[in-house]
Amino acid sequence: xxxxxxxxxxxxxxxxxxxxxxxxxxxxxxxxxxxxxxxxxxxxxxxxxxxxxxxxxxxxxxxxxxxxxxxxxxxxxxxxxxxxxxxxxxxxxxxxxxxxxxxxxxxxxxxxxxxxxxxxxxxxxxxxxxxxxxxxxxxxxxxxxxxxxxxxxxxx
Amino acid sequence: xxxxxxxxxxxxxxxxxxxxxxxxxxxxxxxxxxxxxxxxxxxxxxxxxxxxxxxxxxxxxxxxxxxxxxxxxxxxxxxxxxxxxxxxxxxxxxxxxxxxxxxxxxxxxxxxxxxxxxxxxxxxxxxxxxxxxxxxxxxxxxxxxxxxxxxxxxxxxxxxxxxxxxxxxxxxxxxxxxxxxxxxxxxxxxxxxxxxxxxxxxxxxxxxxxxxxxxxxxxxxxxxxxxxxxxxxxxxxxxxxxxxxxxxxxxxxxxxxxxxxxxxxxxxxxxxxxxxxxxxxxxxxxxxxxxxxxxxxxxxxxxxxxxxxxxxxxxxxxxxxxxxxxxxxxxxxxxxxxxxxxxxxxxxxxxxxx
Numbered sequence: 001x002x003x004x005x006x007x008x009x010x011x012x013x014x015x016x017x018x019x020x021x022x023x024x025x026x027x028x029x030x031x032x033x034x035x036x037x038x039x040x041x042x043x044x045x046x047x048x049x050x051x052x053x054x055x056x057x058x059x060x061x062x063x064x065x066x067x068x069x070x071x072x073x074x075x076x077x078x079x080x081x082x083x084x085x086x087x088x089x090x091x092x093x094x095x096x097x098x099x100x101x102x103x104x105x106x107x108x109x110x111x112x113x114x115x116x117x118x119x120x121x122x123x124x125x126x127x128x129x130x131x132x133x134x135x136x137x138x139x140x141x142x143x144x145x146x147x148x149x150x151x152x153x154x155x156x
Numbered sequence: 157x158x159x160x161x162x163x164x165x166x167x168x169x170x171x172x173x174x175x176x177x178x179x180x181x182x183x184x185x186x187x188x189x190x191x192x193x194x195x196x197x198x199x200x201x202x203x204x205x206x207x208x209x210x211x212x213x214x215x216x217x218x219x220x221x222x223x224x225x226x227x228x229x230x231x232x233x234x235x236x237x238x239x240x241x242x243x244x245x246x247x248x249x250x251x252x253x254x255x256x257x258x259x260x261x262x263x264x265x266x267x268x269x270x271x272x273x274x275x276x277x278x279x280x281x282x283x284x285x286x287x288x289x290x291x292x293x294x295x296x297x298x299x300x301x302x303x304x305x306x307x308x309x310x311x312x313x314x315x316x317x318x319x320x321x322x323x324x325x326x327x328x329x330x331x332x333x334x335x336x337x338x339x340x341x342x343x344x345x346x347x348x349x350x351x352x353x354x355x356x357x358x359x360x361x362x363x364x365x366x367x368x369x370x371x372x373x374x375x376x377x378x379x380x381x382x383x384x385x386x387x388x389x390x391x392x393x394x395x396x397x398x399x400x401x402x403x404x405x406x407x408x409x410x411x412x413x414x415x416x417x418x419x420x421x422x423x424x425x426x427x428x429x430x431x432x433x434x435x436x437x438x439x440x441x442x443x444x445x446x447x448x449x450x451x452x453x454x455x456x457x458x459x460x461x462x463x464x465x466x467x468x469x470x471x472x473x474x475x476x477x478x479x480x481x482x483x484x485x486x487x488x489x490x491x492x493x494x495x496x497x498x499x500x501x502x503x504x505x506x507x508x509x510x
Contacts, residue, residue, distance in 0.1 A: 045486065105475055106475055108424065132234075133321070135178075
């Protein structure tokens with residue numbers, strides 16, 4: 001690719017030490033935010049621009065996931081590395097695809113960029129939560145490939 | 157109306173399975189379900205197919221899948237619509253095309269494919285006479301097609317004006333006036349000047365007490381004097397026009413105005429709304445619930461009492477988002493719903509026996 005990087009020098013944070021979690025994810029009905037965090041990091045979603053994980057770039061943290069078990073709602077708030085990050089929608093798509101397979105279908109997932117973290121916050125949020133546009137994007141071969149690369153880059 | 161005192165319930169009569177992905181939309185064949193003809197409807201899905209379902213007999217409570225229309229659309233089939241005669245079915249797909257199917261003795265043949273939109277086609281609608289077809293797309297345009305002899309469809313207008321993708325198009329039930337609603341939060345009204353020049357004659361947006369987020373669907377009451385719209389802003393809005401002022405041409409077009417906002421019921425995006433001939437409004441949403449609203453005739457003497465009231469709420473009507481709710485054209489109060497859970501459910505609105 002000849003395009004320059006949008007954020008050539010990202011701040012890289014250390015990966016947190018984590019106690020291995022052994023309990024069955026579907027063992028009980030309650031969903032733990034940390035469980036979701038582990039799922040999202042377990043496949044090491046990559047920022048499309050950098051060989052670092054979303055955790056290392058502080059795109060995601062444990063605090064960015066909230067769960068309302070009673071209502072079956074999951075809210076993920078991520079922080080793009082720069083305010084004009086054009087990859088924000090792709091990262092959001094990746095998070096959605098990743099989570100889809102892990103939870104009972106009645107769970108509703110909302111994905112947003114954290115307040116003030118993106119120049120087009122409102123429009124990015126609207127697009128990420130319009131399920132028709134999400135469905136169409138995932139049927140688009142180019143976008144699908146990009147998402148798959150982000151999700152599975154560590155397996156290449 | 158009898159809804160004032162009666163207690164009602166939505167009784168599930170059948171759950172139809174067959175689609176292997178989310179069901180986006182369904183449409184009843186308007187020429188069925190009356191005069192002893194078993195009712196027929198079409199459903200379409202993320203599995204790229206369209207299914208045709210037929211009632212076992214005109215009095216039966218069971219529908220069977222009679223045909224699967226596949227290998228034509230290469231992506232999600234987003235919506236479907238029958239011509240007024242019930243002979244043709246139009247299907248809109250994310251593959252940027254619209255297919256026209258003809259029912260030939262129970263077999264459905266694809267007789268035409270309409271191409272032109274740059275990307276996903278999201279909705280289609282036939283006008284009352286079946287001479288015009290409208291389509292809309294993420295490319296922000298609305299196209300009007302004229303039905304020619306020999307299964308030809310000519311594009312007669314490309315309407316631009318929406319600033320974002322257009323979610324749905326719907327012709328007025330009696331006049332050749334077209335309505336579209338969009339991700340740009342507005343509803344636009346389109347008419348021709350009598351010389352086949354189509355233009356936008358009204359925009360209903362936030363300044364007109366309109367919606368503050370994506371408008372997903374719209375539906376007219378039986379007279380065509382009122383319209384209901386539903387939105388990602390979690391409200392339903394009722395709009396009205398003065399039919400006594402409705403002349404044949406558009407010069408004296410009676411503008412639509414906001415009458416009432418139904419809010420505080422759904423707590424996730426409302427994807428579908430449908431007004432029955434009897435005046436019953438059904439809505440389906442991402443909160444997995446179906447709600448039924450009727451005009452409020454007992455306002456307790458309050459001038460400013462609510463114009464519409466909730467008749468009932470069916471929580472967990474489906475396991476996932478509800479994408480489409482449609483009243484049947486027949487005598488019975490039948491409502492079909494389509495969901496992300498891959499199923500279609502048939503409901504009967506019935507009074508609760510004491």
